[in-house]
Amino acid sequence: MMSPILDVSHLGIDFGGLQALDDFNIQVDAKEIVGLIGPNGAGKTTVFNLLTNVYKPSRGSISLTGQDTRGKSIHAVTQSGIARTFQNIRLFRDLSVIDNVKIALHNGMKYTMAEAILRLPRYWKQEKESTATALKLLDVFNMAHLANEPAGSLPYGSQRRLEIARALATNPRVLLLDEPAAGMNPSETQELMDTIHHIRDMFDIAIILIEHDMSLVMGICERILVLNYGLIIAQGTPEEVRNNPVVIEAYLGQQRGE
Amino acid sequence: MMTKKNVGGRYLLNTVATCLLFGAIMLVVESGLINRYMAMMLIPVGYNIILATSLNLSAGFLGQLPLGHAGFMSIGAYTCALFTMAVDMPAAVEFPLGLLIGGVAAALCGVIIGLPALRLRGDYLAIITLGFGEIIRVIILNLDFTGGAFGLKGIPKYTTIPVVFVCVVITIFAIHTLIKSRHGRAILSIREDEIAAEASGISTTYYKVLAFSFSAFFAGIAGGLYAHYLSILGPANFGFMKSVEILVMVVLGGLGSMMGSVVSATALTLLPELLRGFSEYRMIVYSLLLVIVMIFKPSGLFGRYDFSLGDSLGKIGSIFRRKKKPEQGGENDESDS
Amino acid sequence: MTLIYQLINGLQIGSIYALVALGYSMVYGIVRLINFAHGEIIMVGAYCVWFCMSRLALPALPAVAITVIVCAVLGVSIERIAYKPLRKSARISLLITAIGVSFLLQNLAQLIFTANPRMFTNLFTGSIAIGTQEISAATVATIGVSVVLMIALSVLVNKTRIGKAMRAVSEDADAAQLMGINVNSVISFTFAIGSALAAIAAVLYCCSYSQISPTMGSMLGLKAFVAAVLGGIGSIPGAMTGGLCIGIAESLTKGYISSQLSDAVVFGILIVVLLIKPTGIFGRGDHQKV
Numbered sequence: 001m002m003s004p005i006l007d008v009s010h011l012g013i014d015f016g017g018l019q020a021l022d023d024f025n026i027q028v029d030a031k032e033i034v035g036l037i038g039p040n041g042a043g044k045t046t047v048f049n050l051l052t053n054v055y056k057p058s059r060g061s062i063s064l065t066g067q068d069t070r071g072k073s074i075h076a077v078t079q080s081g082i083a084r085t086f087q088n089i090r091l092f093r094d095l096s097v098i099d100n101v102k103i104a105l106h107n108g109m110k111y112t113m114a115e116a117i118l119r120l121p122r123y124w125k126q127e128k129e130s131t132a133t134a135l136k137l138l139d140v141f142n143m144a145h146l147a148n149e150p151a152g153s154l155p156y157g158s159q160r161r162l163e164i165a166r167a168l169a170t171n172p173r174v175l176l177l178d179e180p181a182a183g184m185n186p187s188e189t190q191e192l193m194d195t196i197h198h199i200r201d202m203f204d205i206a207i208i209l210i211e212h213d214m215s216l217v218m219g220i221c222e223r224i225l226v227l228n229y230g231l232i233i234a235q236g237t238p239e240e241v242r243n244n245p246v247v248i249e250a251y252l253g254q255q256r257g258e
Numbered sequence: 259m260m261t262k263k264n265v266g267g268r269y270l271l272n273t274v275a276t277c278l279l280f281g282a283i284m285l286v287v288e289s290g291l292i293n294r295y296m297a298m299m300l301i302p303v304g305y306n307i308i309l310a311t312s313l314n315l316s317a318g319f320l321g322q323l324p325l326g327h328a329g330f331m332s333i334g335a336y337t338c339a340l341f342t343m344a345v346d347m348p349a350a351v352e353f354p355l356g357l358l359i360g361g362v363a364a365a366l367c368g369v370i371i372g373l374p375a376l377r378l379r380g381d382y383l384a385i386i387t388l389g390f391g392e393i394i395r396v397i398i399l400n401l402d403f404t405g406g407a408f409g410l411k412g413i414p415k416y417t418t419i420p421v422v423f424v425c426v427v428i429t430i431f432a433i434h435t436l437i438k439s440r441h442g443r444a445i446l447s448i449r450e451d452e453i454a455a456e457a458s459g460i461s462t463t464y465y466k467v468l469a470f471s472f473s474a475f476f477a478g479i480a481g482g483l484y485a486h487y488l489s490i491l492g493p494a495n496f497g498f499m500k501s502v503e504i505l506v507m508v509v510l511g512g513l514g515s516m517m518g519s520v521v522s523a524t525a526l527t528l529l530p531e532l533l534r535g536f537s538e539y540r541m542i543v544y545s546l547l548l549v550i551v552m553i554f555k556p557s558g559l560f561g562r563y564d565f566s567l568g569d570s571l572g573k574i575g576s577i578f579r580r581k582k583k584p585e586q587g588g589e590n591d592e593s594d595s
Numbered sequence: 596m597t598l599i600y601q602l603i604n605g606l607q608i609g610s611i612y613a614l615v616a617l618g619y620s621m622v623y624g625i626v627r628l629i630n631f632a633h634g635e636i637i638m639v640g641a642y643c644v645w646f647c648m649s650r651l652a653l654p655a656l657p658a659v660a661i662t663v664i665v666c667a668v669l670g671v672s673i674e675r676i677a678y679k680p681l682r683k684s685a686r687i688s689l690l691i692t693a694i695g696v697s698f699l700l701q702n703l704a705q706l707i708f709t710a711n712p713r714m715f716t717n718l719f720t721g722s723i724a725i726g727t728q729e730i731s732a733a734t735v736a737t738i739g740v741s742v743v744l745m746i747a748l749s750v751l752v753n754k755t756r757i758g759k760a761m762r763a764v765s766e767d768a769d770a771a772q773l774m775g776i777n778v779n780s781v782i783s784f785t786f787a788i789g790s791a792l793a794a795i796a797a798v799l800y801c802c803s804y805s806q807i808s809p810t811m812g813s814m815l816g817l818k819a820f821v822a823a824v825l826g827g828i829g830s831i832p833g834a835m836t837g838g839l840c841i842g843i844a845e846s847l848t849k850g851y852i853s854s855q856l857s858d859a860v861v862f863g864i865l866i867v868v869l870l871i872k873p874t875g876i877f878g879r880g881d882h883q884k885v
Contacts, residue, residue, distance in 0.1 A: 052457060073463075074456035084457055092450035094562070095443075102440070103447045104458040109440045113468075116439030117432050123439065124265075130440075170459045323687050325694075374870045380686050381629045385820065386869050389862035392817075396859040498813070502694060509691055541702040548695030553680050556688045 003066065005030050005206050006082075006174050011050055011060035012230075021046050021230040024060065028174060028206045033196070035221035036210045037241075039250060042227040044210045045087055048176050051208075052084050053077045065173060079107055083172035085163040087179050087210075093152030097143060097162060100151050101134040104169035108133075137165050140202070141195065157188045161195070168203060175199075177209040181216050189213060193220050218242065226250065268567075275567055280423055287419060296531075297419070301487050303527045304422030305480040308429045310507040310519035312476035315433055317505070318514035318562075319442070320469040321449030322376070323384040326391025327477050328500035332493070333367050333394065334360035334478025335485040336404055339413045342486070353416040357425070357482040364478025367394070368471030376466040379452075391501060398493045409492030410485075417487040425483060429476050434516060436472065445469045449514075499541075506544050510551055512558030517565040522558075600728060601850040602843060607734045607803065609842020610741035614796035615819030616826065616834035617748060618789030624765040624829035625785050627686070631693040632673055634816015635700035636790050640666045640797030641807045642708060645715050655718050663794045670790025671783045679779075697813070704809035712808040715801040733802040740799060744792065745835050751788075752831060761785055765829065814858070818845070821865040827878025836876060840864075 004027035011024040021043040028034055036044050049055045051062060053074050062069045069077050083104075092100050109130055111122040138144040141161040146154065151162060160180055167175055180196070181189045193216055200207055211217045217224060218238040226234040226241060228250045234241055241247055287297040313327045338360030342352050375386045398404045405411070436442050444465045447455040455462050485491050507526050511518025530540045551558060615637060622630045643665045647658035677696050681689045719732035752758040763771040764781045772778050800815065801807060822841040826833025841861055848857040868875060 054453070073461070074453075075459050075461045078457055078459040086454070086457075090451045090454035090457075092447050092454065094450060095446060099443055099446075103443045103455070103460065106440050106444055107459045111440070113436065113439070113441050116441055117435045119435060127439075166458060317687075321687070323690055374866070378869055378873055381627075381690060382824075382869060382873060384690060385629060385824070386866060388817070389821075389865050393859050393862050393866075396856065400853075400855055502698060505691065505694070513687075538706065541698060542706065545695045545698035545702060549677055549692050549699065552688050552692040552695065553677065556681070556684055 004028055005065055006051075006208075007063045008051070009061055011047075011057055011062065013046065013050060013055055013058045019230050021050070022059075024050075024232060026208075026225065028208065030173075030206055031200055031204060032206045032223065033200060033221050034206070034208045035217040035224040035238075036208060036227065037212075037214075037217055037224060038227035038233075043230040044227055045178060046230075047227070048084055048178055048208075048210070051077075051174075051176060052082055078170050078172075081171075081173035082176065083167035083170045083174075084176035085160070085167055085178055085180060087182070089156075089159050089163055091151040091159055091162060091166070094150060096148050097138065097151050097154070098131070098134050098147040100162060100166050101137055101169045102130055104166045105130045105133060108169075108171065134169065137169055138162075140168075140199065141165050156183045157185075160184070161192070164195075164199070168199060168205075172205055174206045174208065177207060177211075179210055179212065181211055181213045189216055192216070196220055271571070272567055276427055280420075283419065283423065299528060299531055300419050301417055301422050301483070303524050304419075304426050305483045305487070306504075306507065306523040306527045307426050307520050308476055308480040308483070309504045310511065310523040311429055311433055311516055312473045312480070313504050314508045314511075314513065314516065314519045315436075315445075315473040315476075316470050317508050318512070318519075319437055319449060320445050320466060322466065322470070323380070324387040324470065324473075325384050325498065325501050325505070326371070326387035326389075326394070327473075327504050328496040328498070329387075329391035329394040330364040330368060330474040330477035331481035331484065331500070332398060332496035334364040334481030335491055335496075336360075336398060336410070336481075337363040337478070338482030339410055339485040339491055340403065342414055342416065343410070343412070349414065349416055353414075353421070353486065357479050360482040361475040361478040364481065365471040365475035368474030369467055372467040372470035372474075373463075376463060376470060388498060388501075391496075391498065395493050395496055398496075404493070405491075407493065409490055411490050413485050413489045413491065415486060415489050417483050422483055425479055429479070430516060430520070433472075433476070441465070441468065503544065506548050508558075510547060510558055512560040512562060514562040515558065515560040515564055517563070518558050518560035521560070597850065601846045603728075603730060603734060604850075605843030605846030606839060607737045607842070608846060609822075609839040610738050611796045611800050611815075611838075612819045612822045612841050613835045613838025614741055614744060614792045614799075615816060616823040616838045617745070617831060618793050619816075619820050619823040620826070620828055620830060620834040621761070621785050621789050623823070625761065625768075625782055626678065626682070626689075628678065628689050628693060629820065630789075631690070631816075632696040632700060633670075633789065633793060634812035634814075634819070635697050635704075636666050636670055636793040636812070637797045637800070637815055638704060638807075638809060638812030639669060639700060640794035641715070641801050641811060642704060642713070643794075644798050644801065645713055645807050648716075649713075659795070659798055662798060663791045666790040666794035666797075667787040670786040670793075674783060674786045679782075701809050701813065708809065710809060712806040715805045715807055717802045717805065718798070719802055731803075733799075737799045737803065740795065744795065745831075748788070748792070749831060757781070757784060818858075818861050821861055823875075824865060825868050825875055827875030830875070830877040833875055833877030 006026070006028040008024060008026045012022040013020050024047060026034070036047060038044055046055065050057050053069060053072055064081055067080060069080065072080070092103065109126045111126050115123045135144050135147060138147060141164070143158060143162060143165065146158070151159065154162060164177065164180065181192055184192060196207060197220060199205070209221070221238060224235065224238055224241045225232055226247050233250060234244045234247045236244070283300065286292055287300070309327065309331060316322055316324050338356040341356040341359050345352050371387065371390045375383055375390065378386060399407055437445070444455070444460045447458065447460055448462050448465060452462055507523045508519055510526070511522035615633065618633050619630060622628060622633070640662050644658050644662040647653045647661050648655065673696055677692050678689060681692055717733055719736045722729045722731045723735055752761060760771070760776045760781045761784070763774065763776055764778055768778050818841055819838065822837035823834050824837070825840060826835065826837025841864065844864060845857045845861055848860045
């Protein structure tokens with residue numbers, strides 16, 4: 001049996017006495033697409049922040065391809081293979097679309113600062129290569145023609161797609177998407193679903209996604225975890241989760257409360 | 259994207275333009291078209307350009323606000339001056355060597371200060387660099403070999419217009435090429451969004467310290483030029499006032515615009531000299547400028563626009579030829595004054 | 596003996612720092628800005644009280660009252676004219692503007708009053724003997740007035756309606772706005788109170804140190820700012836504690852090491868605090884939202 005790419009066990013964090021997340025366990029295999037759902041404030045984004053070391057866990061461990069990520073800085077975690085997007089889009093707004101992607105390709109380039117300042121051959125070669133790689137990546141999202149536009153000027157949906165492209169440029173094993181379809185219309189969402197499938201196959205990566213759009217979650221996730229009040233209350237295939245009374249209660253309870 | 263030949267052409271174009279500019283300056287100076295006094299003003303213009311463009315690296319491109327740039331300048335100035343006064347070598351050897359040592363000393367201080375300071379954000383960073391700047395000043399004031407409050411006297415007058423010109427060109431070239439590289443993009447990404455930069459695999463601490471010490475290096479060089487221009491040094495020359503003066507140049511020109519820094523450093527150095535009797539009001543005008551620019555045009559005169567000779571000639575050419583617009587691939591542009 | 600003398604000296608200058616630090620701290624708590632111009636308000640206050648007393652020959656009390664009003668109005672105007680238009684823009688722009696305002700005031704003062712220092716006559720003459728130690732009345736008055744003002748401020752912030760509004764705005768300005776709090780007037784009120792405290796600090800400072808110059812505010816302001824950071828910026832008890840600590844540290848350095856190094860020691864403290872606990876003694880950690 002193949003060991004999972006991402007192995008999280010008993011993960012938990014407290015914010016000033018409040019248990020924001022507790023006993024979170026997940027094993028993700030290569031090329032798997034996992035959905036993370038739950039009412040607002042259930043702790044979904046907290047999971048992502050813990051996986052990328054933005055927050056330090058109070059308990060538990062995270063291992064990525066057998067390596068413990070504890071104590072690593074955020075960029076080191078990214079370099080070891082977890083990339084993410086943000087719920088409230090965080091692009092380098094004033095930089096061009098292609099530069100956004102090329103920044104994430106940074107660690108793939110090896111020329112030194114001296115080579116850059118003196119403009120030695122390795123600079124030209126690797127810059128040319130990374131431009132080509134970035135354009136290819138943008139092309140996956142049909143954005144190559146926008147390469148020189150400032151990222152902040154793109155429409156909302158394109159900004160979300162650019163964030164995914166940027167995350168992919170770090171060459172991850174696991175991709176975390178935080179509400180990738182937020183603010184998209186149904187046809188854009190449909191297109192996004194196809195793209196997610198496509199990049200999974202193309203780049204051989206596992207994907208964990210947080211999403212409120214149930215058609216998307218049910219449509220592409222092979223497995224779904226349901227969080228409520230910082231705890232996993234259910235998990236299984238889309239069918240199982242859909243029919244689970246605990247899940248229905250959590251969502252309906254939430255609706256009544258709203 | 260740009261072809262190889264095109265890039266080579268741009269380098270040639272800029273080299274020729276730089277040489278022409280140098281020739282023009284020397285011609286004007288030597289022929290006596292401007293008086294000796296005004297000719298000598300070109301030296302302060304030069305080192306102020308270096309100070310402004312180097313501060314622009316950390317303020318405009320990195321997006322932090324260091325308030326101790328004069329501190330780095332003073333380290334370069336004292337190190338360089340003490341070196342040239344101590345050793346006995348031909349000027350052509352000891353001066354460039356001294357400048358380099360001064361720059362390296364300032365860069366080292368940049369690392370020492372930057373490592374702890376850059377963990378802090380925004381206002382805290384500003385205040386801690388201000389604190390370091392003041393501490394450097396107090397230390398220089400209290401050391402024996404720096405001459406204390408009396409300062410250093412009799413520093414050889416090595417700084418000439420060609421030397422300053424070469425230093426300016428090197429500074430602009432190095433900062434420009436740094437910015438247009440993967441290292442430069444990493445620096446820019448920190449300005450744009452630190453968390454997203456980290457999430458994209460950029461070690462923000464490393465690149466902050468890098469940009470900070472790079473900027474300190476050139477401040478140190480400017481300090482060395484300054485010391486060997488005035489031939490006397492005192493700790494009072496490097497107070498908080500001087501740091502703010504440099505900041506005004508950067509802000510007025512536009513945070514993140516090299517050309518802006520060059521133009522405004524030139525203008526703000528020459529203006530007070532051109533308008534006699536103005537000196538009493540100089541600082542008032544500076545501070546008013548700072549406030550007014552921030553309120554009405556926070557991006558400065560040039561925003562983040564940078565001049566590119568190749569692009570500009572291309573545009574002019576295209577107007578004449580009435581063909582379609584030339585490609586706007588900015589990534590290999592060369593800009594210099 | 597000298598130790599007690601140095602400590603009392605430290606308490607005295609420390610209470611002045613504390614009064615000024617309160618202004619930095621309150622303003623920072625509400626608009627997240629290091630108000631660089633705050634030090635210059637002290638300087639303006641000093642010139643104002645000097646002008647009222649030695650040029651207009653006013654008695655002390657009205658002179659102080661006028662000074663407090665002038666400084667409060669100045670503080671509010673600076674906020675309205677220079678900071679308010681930038682409230683939504685980048686923090687770096689706001690900070691640069693504050694530096695600009697600070698320099699403007701300093702250089703205007705230099706133009707009007709020249710760089711030569713003016714002499715101020717102490718309002719509190721005489722001294723009190725405690726044991727064999729003579730303590731000047733000015734010292735006693737400084738410490739006494741500061742204590743009273745700090746208690747009054749604590750009551751204002753914790754017990755009154757406007758105090759509650761100030762705390763609400765500092766917690767979350769947008770939410771406070773939605774709750775019907777007039778954020779603009781709360782901000783103005785904060786600047787007014789902070790500047791009024793600076794005015795009183797200026798008077799107390801002049802009584803002990805008697806020299807007034809255009810640049811007097813910058814170093815005093817910076818040290819008070821260090822005090823605010825040490826105590827935990829945004830915290831009122833923090834500003835008071837920080838002020839006293841800085842005052843005592845400075846006075847001990849002057850007494851036992853070297854008076855030239857006292858500035859370096861103060862900034863050294865700042866650096867150490869920022870590196871070890873950037874939130875200061877009483878500060879709350881600010882949790883970054885992702």
